Amino acid sequence: MNIVQCNAVSKSYGNVAALDEVTFSIKQDTITGIIGRNGAGKTTLLKLIAGYWKHSKGDIHVFSENPFNSLTVSANMIYIDDQMTFPDAMPLHSILTEAARFYPNWDAKLAKRLFDYFSFHPNQFHDHLSKGKKSTFNTIIGLASRCALTIFDEPTTGMDEAVRNDFYRALLRDYIVAPRTILISSHHLNEIEHLLEDVLLIDRGRVKLHLSIDALQQYAIGVTGNQAVLSQWANDQEILFSKDDGENSLFLVVRNNVSKEKMDQLLGLGIKPTSISPAELCLYMTQLKKGGIDDVFRDA
Amino acid sequence: MNLDINSTKPIYIQIAEWIENEILVGHFKTEEKVFSQYKLAEVFNINPATAAKGLNLLSDEGILYTKRGLGKFVTADAxxxxxxxxxxxxxxxxxxxxxxxxxxxxxxxxxxxxxxxxxxxxxxxxxx
Structure with a gap:
């Protein structure tokens, strides 16, 4: 069953389209990584799914309803990001108590254990926490609420590496115990890829790829070699990215559907293809300009 | 236990190969139960669906077989x-x-x- 279904969904602010006819669906009980560059439209998409914002065009269904103004979606969904605010007068322990009343599947034991593990003090105030600590507290709410649809929008902002890894591990272990549909946006695909079943890559308001993590891992290969020789070899291949490495050297990322014959040709040329990790692939496929940042410094 | 995240090999294939190695050295014996997808997910810190793909691959190849409701077991020919x-x-x-x-x-x-x-x-x- 699909928990989220988007058909040609667009969202514009004035003349600017933040999302442009986005179509995809999210299966029940999966963890999907929402990946993209800054300003690609990740947050816009997640806020539309959450029902916080209203879409401009197309059809969007969450639990088979339009999420905007939907009680069903509000009751079964939680949205975690670093903008979450809680009443100033409530210390952390009261926030947890209230959250337990709010979310029917709340796991108080998990909340308490995570709270203690990350060394929070019950009488602290959310507003007084550091950036990383705020994020950590918010993820505790996100995990313990055990909502059927759990959305983490860059949940690890400000967290140090150890805490990030602890959070990812906690997410996975709790997901194993209580499967649910989780969307998690991040800039650090390499940190979360092991957790994911699927990846939705967003680029400039459009869906660039929506694949399982395994398919993504085998989607492309990298080849480096002499400019003339390699261009000739690659003229009938699907090139996803190319970079002039200087000194007549060329780096290409091509679809990993090279025929055996072409592969033998390549190996015969002494060129050994390298693997392209999902994180690298996402970077290459959302490159703004062909030459990258070096173009800025190139003499005209 | 660690997987090689940077390898070209998809994680589910690495999982399948790990189970194969365990069978070859005799840690999982004929007619014995292997780890479930959830156990594998926990041990290797991976998504349970990825672990399931590894197990299914071995079932397709006749290395494991399913006892309904009990899990995956090592075949005699494994x-x-x-x-x-x-x-x-x-x-x-x-x-x-x-x-x-x-x-x-x-x-x-x-x-x-x-x-x-x-x-x-x-x-x-x-x-x-």
Whole structure:
């Protein structure tokens, strides 16, 4: 069953389209990584799914309803990001108590254990926490609420590496115990890829790829070699990215559907293809300009 | 236990190979139950769906079979199937790589054979 279904969904602010006819669906009980560059439209998409914002065009269904103004979606969904605010007068322990009343599947034991593990003090105030600590507290709410649809929008902002890894591990272990549909946006695909079943890559308001993590891992290969020789070899291949490495050297990322014959040709040329990790692939496929940042410094 | 996240091999294939290795060295014996997808997910810190893909791959190859409601078990032919598969796949690939490299380095066939014989002796010497 699909928990989220988007058909040609667009969202514009004035003349600017933040999302442009986005179509995809999210299966029940999966963890999907929402990946993209800054300003690609990740947050816009997640806020539309959450029902916080209203879409401009197309059809969007969450639990088979339009999420905007939907009680069903509000009751079964939680949205975690670093903008979450809680009443100033409530210390952390009261926030947890209230959250337990709010979310029917709340796991108080998990909340308490995570709270203690990350060394929070019950009488602290959310507003007084550091950036990383705020994020950590918010993820505790996100995990313990055990909502059927759990959305983490860059949940690890400000967290140090150890805490990030602890959070990812906690997410996975709790997901194993209580499967649910989780969307998690991040800039650090390499940190979360092991957790994911699927990846939705967003680029400039459009869906660039929506694949399982395994398919993504085998989607492309990298080849480096002499400019003339390699261009000739690659003229009938699907090139996803190319970079002039200087000194007549060329780096290409091509679809990993090279025929055996072409592969033998390549190996015969002494060129050994390298693997392209999902994180690298996402970077290459959302490159703004062909030459990258070096173009800025190139003499005209 | 760690997986090689940077490998070209998808994680589910690495999981399948790990189970194969455990069967080859006898940690999982014929007719014994192997780890469930959830156990694998926890141990290797991966998504349970990825772990399930690894298990299903081995079922498709006749290395594991399913007892309904109980989990996946090692078939009687498992060891044999794994050995044949690796001989025709992995080992053949490694040999092709060696021959290609030898050709690039202008190492003759005879010289390469001698190197293999020597390597054989070295390893057998280590094990003795």
């Amino acid at each position: 060891k044999h199937i794994i050995q044949q598969k690796r001989k025709n796949g992995t080992l053949k690939g490694l040999i092709l790589d060696s021959v290609r490299e030898a050709k690039r380095l202008k190492v003759s066939e005879q010289e390469l054979m001698e190197m293999i014989t020597k390597a054989h002796k070295e390893i057998e010497g280590d094990e003795a």
